[in-house]
Amino acid sequence: MANASGLAMDHLIPGNFISATSGTKYRVHAEDGTAWLDYDDPQTPPAKGRMKLDYFLGSGHLGITYLYTLDKYLLESPVAYYASANGYDMKPGFGGLREMPPAIPMEANCLRCHMSGVRHSDVGSVNHYSQEPFLYGGITCESCHGDTKAHVLSAGKAAVINPAKLDADRRDSICMSCHLEGDVSVEKEGRSPVDFKPGESISRYLSYFVYASAGATARGVSEVEQFNTSMCKRASGSKMSCTNCHDPHYTPPAAERAVFYRAKCLACHNQPAFVREHHPENQDCTSCHMPRSRAENIPHVAWTDHRILRQPMMNLADANPIHSDTLMPIFSPSTTQRDTALAYYAAAMEGHSGDRERAYAMLTAAHQSDPDDVEVMRSLGIFAGMSGDSQLAGSLFRNVLKLSPTDQTAASDLAVFEAKTGDLQCALTLLQPAFNRNQDSLGLATNLAAVECLLGDGEAARSTIETALKFNPGSRELTNRLQQTSSCVATHTK
Numbered sequence: 472m473a474n475a476s477g478l479a480m481d482h483l484i485p486g487n488f489i490s491a492t493s494g495t496k497y498r499v500h501a502e503d504g505t506a507w508l509d510y511d512d513p514q515t516p517p518a519k520g521r522m523k524l525d526y527f528l529g530s531g532h533l534g535i536t537y538l539y540t541l542d543k544y545l546l547e548s549p550v551a552y553y554a555s556a557n558g559y560d561m562k563p564g565f566g567g568l569r570e571m572p573p574a575i576p577m578e579a580n581c582l583r584c585h586m587s588g589v590r591h592s593d594v595g596s597v598n599h600y601s602q603e604p605f606l607y608g609g610i611t612c613e614s615c616h617g618d619t620k621a622h623v624l625s626a627g628k629a630a631v632i633n634p635a636k637l638d639a640d641r642r643d644s645i646c647m648s649c650h651l652e653g654d655v656s657v658e659k660e661g662r663s664p665v666d667f668k669p670g671e672s673i674s675r676y677l678s679y680f681v682y683a684s685a686g687a688t689a690r691g692v693s694e695v696e697q698f699n700t701s702m703c704k705r706a707s708g709s710k711m712s713c714t715n716c717h718d719p720h721y722t723p724p725a726a727e728r729a730v731f732y733r734a735k736c737l738a739c740h741n742q743p744a745f746v747r748e749h750h751p752e753n754q755d756c757t758s759c760h761m762p763r764s765r766a767e768n769i770p771h772v773a774w775t776d777h778r779i780l781r782q783p784m785m786n787l788a789d790a791n792p793i794h795s796d797t798l799m800p801i802f803s804p805s806t807t808q809r810d811t812a813l814a815y816y817a818a819a820m821e822g823h824s825g826d827r828e829r830a831y832a833m834l835t836a837a838h839q840s841d842p843d844d845v846e847v848m849r850s851l852g853i854f855a856g857m858s859g860d861s862q863l864a865g866s867l868f869r870n871v872l873k874l875s876p877t878d879q880t881a882a883s884d885l886a887v888f889e890a891k892t893g894d895l896q897c898a899l900t901l902l903q904p905a906f907n908r909n910q911d912s913l914g915l916a917t918n919l920a921a922v923e924c925l926l927g928d929g930e931a932a933r934s935t936i937e938t939a940l941k942f943n944p945g946s947r948e949l950t951n952r953l954q955q956t957s958s959c960v961a962t963h964t965k
Contacts, residue, residue, distance in 0.1 A: 476585040477608035479506035479524040479537050484552050488559035495571045495945065497550045497559065499524070499537070508537065508548055510945075512571045518944040524548065526608070528585045536562065538577055541942060544911045545582075545598045547575040571945025574911040579604070579665045584649035587611040589665055595877025595908040615645050615719060617669045632670045639709035643695075644673035646713045647802060651695040653679035655798060655814045655821075659805075660844055678803040678810040683795045696801065697777035703739070704779075729755035796825045809837040809847060816850045830854070845875050852884065861888050879905050883915055890922055895962075898922045906935065911942035913949070920952055927961025 474482075483506045488497045498509040506524035511517070522539045528547075529535040536551040549572040550559045565572040576598035583589045588606025593599045612619050612631075621629040634642050648667050657678045658664065664676045681696060695713075698704055704711050716735045723731035736756045737746060753759070757775070764776050798814050800806040812833035819827040834851045837844065852867035868885035871878050886901035902919040909915055916939030923932040933956040940949050 474530050475609050476526060476528045479527050480504065482527040482531060482535060483524070484531075484535060486552065486559045488550055490561060490566075490568075490571075492567055493570050493945075499548075499550070499552075499559065506537070508539070508550070510549075510571060512945045514570055514945065514947060516950060518571060520944055522546075522548070542910065543599055543601060544574075544942065545577040545592075545600055545604050546911065546942070547577050549575060570947055573913045573946060574942040576911060577604075580663070583665050583667075585610075587614050591663070591665055593908070595879065595905070597879070597909060598911070599908065613669075615669055634669065634714070637670065639712070640672050640674070641670055643712055643802075644671065645669050647695050648673045648676075650713070651679055651802065652693065653681050653696070653801060655680045655817045657810045657813045657817065658846070660809065660841075660846070674803050674805050678806045678814070679801050680798040680803075680811070680814040681801055683797040683799045693774070694777045698779070699801075701777065701779040702781065707739075729757070732757055796823070796829075798826075808833065809841065809844060812837045813846060813850060816854070820853075827854075831858075842870075843874060845871055845878065848874075849878065849881055852881065856884060856888070861891070864888060877904075877908065879909055879912075879915070883918060886922070887918060890918075890925070895922050895926050899926065910938050913939060913943050913946060916943075917948060917952065920956070924952075924956060924959035925962050927959055929956040929959035932956045932959055 480501065483499070483501055485500045486498075489495070490497070494513050496509075496511040496513075498507075500507055500509070508522045508524055510521070511519045522541075524537040524539050526538040527535050528538060529551075531552075531554060533555075534551055534553045537548040539546055539548065547562065549562055549565060551562050552559050560566070561568075562572070562575065565575075578598055579589050579591050582605055586605035586608060587610060590600065590602055590604055590606075592604075593601050615632075615634055616622075617632040619631050622631045634645050644667075648664065651673075657680070659676055659678065662676045664673070667673060667676050698713070715738075716732065733754055733756050740746075750759075760779055760781070761776050764774055798811065798818065800811070803810070812830060815826045815830035815833055819830045831851075831854050834847055834854065837847045838851055841847065848867050848871045852864045852871065855861075855867060856864035865885055865888045868881040868888075871881035872885070875881070882901045882905040886898040886905075889895075889901065890898040899919075899922050902915065902922060906912065906915045906919045916935055920932040920935045920939075923929075923935060933953065936949050936953045936956065940946065940953070943949060
């Protein structure tokens with residue numbers, strides 16, 4: 472845990488990789504004490520350059536990715552190292568692109584499970600940090616024990632939070648805050664998991680949902696779901712937690728892992744005859760009862776099956792196909808109808824088309840119940856726009872901006888509607904400040920440049936595109952638009 476992140480040079484793995492779909496060449500290497508990612512995209516015109524890697528993220532047990540900063544925007548490398556492949560490949564979701572991926576923003580919500588003392592990004596920005604984005608690399612004492620300042624200053628006399636002395640919900644929340652994702656998770660109204668502190672219940676910040684008949688899924692970060700379906704956990708109840716098997720302060724070396732975890736099993740399964748006669752030829756309990764299975768959403772990664780099966784079964788990913796459209800909350804006792812509506816919205820946006828109609832109806836009801844819920848309004852506005860109801864979408868986005876003036880999505884989508892009606896000045900007024908706060912956003916850049924070009928301001932359009940190209944050097948759309956800025960002609964506007 473302490474080695475989950477840090478300075479890039481502290482855990483740099485040199486390597487080369489060529490994307491099979493885009494042909495882009497990547498090289499991770501050190502030069503004069505600095506970590507670099509070189510890229511060479513052979514498109515026309517070619518994109519060639521380098522990124523100074525600032526931080527690594529990941530222990531290396533499964534893989535490592537690297538982060539870099541550009542004008543105080545924190546971004547993630549498009550390639551990652553995968554331990555099982557002993558080499559580099561594209562980040563999940565980007566393998567099929569035929570050009571170098573756009574900038575990948577690193578949000579505080581992602582940082583919080585790999586770094587300590589994580590700060591929120593600047594208001595209105597996804598990943599721009601005026602201050603350092605986090606205070607410490609790795610998972611420090613505070614991540615599990617809370618504020619330790621008084622404890623340190625008193626030479627250990629002042630108390631800190633002892634997870635073992637918390638009730639089961641607050642104890643388990645410390646682990647669940649990072650080791651539970653569900654099929655969908657929804658932030659509670661007005662809260663962010665970045666603000667979660669040990670000693671609290673994570674259900675104050677997030678509601679988790681899984682598909683009702685999916686069983687324990689094979690996604691990455693699904694250990695908590697799997698563990699809670701195990702007979703060990705069901706028989707032991709709240710007495711058993713992650714720390715019965717995992718020591719947060721110690722990771723056994725590979726050569727000692729089987730003995731270490733066997734001792735954990737025998738702490739309960741300690742009948743003399745069983746210990747003596749149960750497969751004495753194989754001391755590694757986990758090889759049969761907790762086999763490793765591919766993670767269905769992360770390439771090259773095998774995930775330990777935490778169902779602790781009595782009998783070995785088929786591959787976890789094949790054993791639990793999703794065949795239900797019903798989402799149910801897990802570990803979320805305070806889930807509201809609003810949370811459920813947003814869960815179905817998120818599922819629909821991820822491609823579960825069967826959830827769309829239900830999500831729209833539930834969002835409508837949630838909006839009627841609380842007209843000032845910004846996230847509900849924004850989601851309902853996006854649905855309305857997708858359905859072609861620009862008038863309703865525009866009204867919802869305007870209301871979002873009244874309550875949250877820096878909301879990027881509302882400003883961008885409303886600007887598109889205004890531009891389509893011919894009100895280019897209004898669109899410009901919405902897009903310019905949003906882009907100034909999110910200059911790495913490919914979508915904002917293309918929309919703003921298009922509006923500037925329609926207003927006849929080719930110089931402004933060129934400046935916008937050149938700024939965005941610093942963050943998205945492989946974007947063919949931006950390079951094509953850059954060539955068109957010399958022919959920008961003002962059109963009739965309101």
